[in-house]
């Protein structure tokens with residue numbers, strides 16, 4: 179999917195301002211930003227729920243506004259906690275949804291998605307007995323029964339307990355990887371975006387103010403590394419010879435060396451240390467968290 183110069187104005191106010199980004203097959207992109215940044219409006223436009231004033235949305239190389247029905251058949255989305263019929267079971271709700279929307283699905287597919295979202299034991303219980311987290315998971319199951327290629331999820335972790343969040347994260351990662359579904363997800367849980375997404379897009383006042391590549395940022399640039407060895411003095415000399423500007427500093431109390439190093443070169447460094455009879459007990463990466471980078475990007479204000 180490629181979004182170019184997407185703009186939305188309402189009553190003279192620009193809610194989304196010239197937003198451009200793309201999502202590759204199987205990629206998970208996180209949308210971050212303070213309240214009112216324009217994340218939901220962006221997602222609503224992609225899902226065809228609100229019109230755009232300017233820009234284009236290409237899904238599978240087709241302009242969304244021209245081929246709305248065809249394009250949206252490949253897209254699944256949750257913007258708000260979906261409504262279900264409380265007197266029907268989880269399974270019956272999916273079945274009903276699939277029937278009225280003419281989704282080409284079968285009981286096996288529906289049971290499969292219910293199982294993947296941890297609802298197999300609750301599928302025959304009425305939705306009125308479901309917790310908010312279970313309804314949220316049922317909502318995601320519903321978006322998956324028509325096997326979309328792009329999933330748009332606005333705050334899907336809301337209401338889920340830590341276990342539910344982990345399950346959902348693992349599931350989203352699996353479907354992105356195995357089924358090559360692209361996912362655009364917003365969340366206020368920055369640490370969740372960090373572990374789940376390939377990239378984070380930070381919005382503020384309708385504009386993209388930062389795009390952070392979570393997969394490669396720390397691979398390309400030097401990161402702070404702590405290495406625990408049995409002979410820190412000799413190890414430091416070896417490290418300095420290997421890379422002059424790595425600035426190894428010995429923490430004498432516990433035989434640790436702190437240094438700045440490119441992550442991709444760490445295996446080679448370890449090989450060097452080991453072949454010089456230095457025993458290495460531990461390697462720790464002291465990454466700057468996404469939260470630090472996010473707060474820096476939005477100018478010192480944390481997410482509300």
Ligand SMILES: Nc1ncnc2c1ncn2[C@@H]1O[C@H](COP(=O)(O)OP(=O)(O)OP(=O)(O)O)[C@@H](O)[C@H]1O
Nearest residue numbers: 188191193211212213214215216217218219220381
């Ligand atoms: N229909 C509307 N009419 C007027 N203003 C609107 C409308 N919908 C949204 N807005 C305003 O547009 C701005 C962006 O809202 P949006 O919901 O897209 O932000 P968001 O980043 O998703 O925020 P949150 O994190 O709180 O969900 C907000 O200032 C909001 O009040």
